[in-house]
Structures are given as structure tokens and as C-alpha cells.
Amino acid sequence: MSCERKIEEKHIEERTGTKKLFLEPINQLSYEWQLVFIKNGTSKDSVLSNDIQFINDSILKGKFKLDISKYEIESRKKECYPIWLRKKLFDEFYNEGYNNLGDLNGDNKTDSVFVLHALNYCEEGDSYYFTDNSIPRILTDSNCCHPSNIINIGDIDEDGKSEIAEYYSSCASRYKAITIYSLKKSKWKEIKSFSFVLNDKYFIDKDFKKLFRKTSKNHLEYYEISDVNMEGDLVAAWEKIKIE
Structure with a gap:
């Protein structure tokens, strides 16, 4: 074993407090050894x-x-x-x-x-x-995620599991989004994403559920608010969604 390798192993041992030998070059640490260094650096x-x-x-x-x-x-x-x-x-x-x-x-x-x-x-x-x-x-x-940003909107496709909607915010912009998910085979399937622009009529914390309505099995309507015009009126319409 070279002198350089011995120095590297001693360095690892001193930093980690372990007696396990490290057999890779110091500049090619394995993922597990990198984790050791990160953990040891935690204050x-x-x-x-x-x-x-x-x-x-x-x-x-x-x-x-x-x-x-x-x-x-x-x-x-x-x-x-x-x-x-x-x-x-x-x-x-x-x-x-x-x-x-x-x-x-x-x-x-x-x-x-x-x-x-x-x-x-x-x-x-x-x-x-x-x-x-x-x-x-x-x-x-x-x-900018909060627990209240997830809403149960009911079992739209009548498969015994509820669909959910996520209110998405990028923190700064007045343009937000609402994304609908359905739980399929133990995975969340994204169904549709809609615009939601901040306005004076609908507030996400109290009016979220007013933006959705089930029309029949597998079918849902969402009130998309895409903008607010110069007069302050909403540019909005009910959009249809089918969950498959």
C-alpha cells in the first residue's frame, strides 16, 4: 500500500471516527462515504x-x-x-x-x-x-406549499377513492394554478391543470370548493379564472374534465 493511500485512510478515520478502511481515492468518495462527511458536518x-x-x-x-x-x-x-x-x-x-x-x-x-x-x-x-x-x-x-393547499373534491370516477386538487403558488406571481389528481394503482395521476388568477371575488382559502362541481360519473367541471380585465371583471369560464 502506498504512503499516499495510508494518508488518505488516516484522514478518513479521523474525520469519521470509524476504523473501517476506505479503499478509494479521496477525490472519488462513494455516495455512502459522502453521506458520512455530510452527517459529521451537521451542527x-x-x-x-x-x-x-x-x-x-x-x-x-x-x-x-x-x-x-x-x-x-x-x-x-x-x-x-x-x-x-x-x-x-x-x-x-x-x-x-x-x-x-x-x-x-x-x-x-x-x-x-x-x-x-x-x-x-x-x-x-x-x-x-x-x-x-x-x-x-x-x-x-x-x-410556497401549505397543508391547506390540498383539497378533497370527492370520488368523481366512483372507484372508491377520492380525487384531490392542489392549489399551486410560485410565491410571487398573481397567476396561480389548480391541478387535479386521481389515485390510480397507488400513484397520483395528473388529470388537468387550470389557471387561477388572484381576484377580489374568489379567495382560495374559503372559496376553493366553489370552483368544482361533479356533473356525473367521471365528469367534473372547474371554474377557470384565467385573468382579470381592465374593468376588474373576471375572464373565466366553466371547463369540463373527464377522469379516466
Whole structure:
């Protein structure tokens, strides 16, 4: 073994506190070893974005145990590393609790939704998670997600599972969106996305459900507000959707 390799192994041992030998060049660390360095660099006032114990204990407060293992498998495949986050960030922005949605997947149990920060650098925004680990999360590219942004709009296709609508905001723009999802084969299928422009007549926090109406099995109408003209009138119309 070369002197250079011995120096590299000693360096790894000192940084990680482990006796396990590292047999790759220091500039070609494996994904697992990179994780070791990232974890060791976490300060007392910070936490890794995928620290499931912190999430379950401090964010979800033991009311529900989130399982992120299937998302972590994908992270490892893509070599997506977790993010250092200040603990107070969770308290300020990701501690809004749960939004009760009723029974989404037809198992006669109440399902709720909550929001978490991106688990790693490959994810661009927050994600919506559900208190049933069999219901997949909804990944977004926005950092303006809130539990109240997800609405149960009823079982439109009458398959025993409820469809949902997501209010999407990019934080700054007055142009928002409403996206409808249907749970198909344990995956969320995006059905349709519509415009929602901020206006003085409909407010998303109290009028969300007024924008949807079921007309028959598999059929839904949504009131799309695409703009507001110079006179302040809504540029809007009822649009038809078929869920298949």
C-alpha cells in the first residue's frame, strides 16, 4: 500500500471516527462515504433534510411515523445528497401541522396531508405527504406549499377513492394554478391543470370548493379564472374534465 493511500485512510478515520478502511481515492468518495462527511458536518442548530427521526419526533411530534425509505432509494440511485437546514427553519415554515382530508384511498381511515422541505438537492421544492405511507407524496417545484393547499373534491370516477386538487403558488406571481389528481394503482395521476388568477371575488382559502362541481360519473367541471380585465371583471369560464 502506498504512503499516499495510508494518508488518505488516516484522514478518513479521523474525520469519521470509524476504523473501517476506505479503499478509494479521496477525490472519488462513494455516495455512502459522502453521506458520512455530510452527517459529521451537521451542527447542533442544524439538521439534515432527510433526518427521519427529527421529522417524526419534532415536526410530526410522534402523531404519525413517516416512512421515506422508497424516496431514499431513488436518492441513492441518483446520488442526490441531503441538505443542511437550520432547525428553526422547520419551526418557522414547516410546522403547520396536518390538514384533515377524510378518507382518500377507500380504507375507511382518515387521511391527512402535511408539508416538508425537499429531502435532497435534486428536489426543487416542497412536497405534500400523507398520513398513510401507502399514499405517494406529491413533489413540487415550489417553496410556497401549505397543508391547506390540498383539497378533497370527492370520488368523481366512483372507484372508491377520492380525487384531490392542489392549489399551486410560485410565491410571487398573481397567476396561480389548480391541478387535479386521481389515485390510480397507488400513484397520483395528473388529470388537468387550470389557471387561477388572484381576484377580489374568489379567495382560495374559503372559496376553493366553489370552483368544482361533479356533473356525473367521471365528469367534473372547474371554474377557470384565467385573468382579470381592465374593468376588474373576471375572464373565466366553466371547463369540463373527464377522469379516466
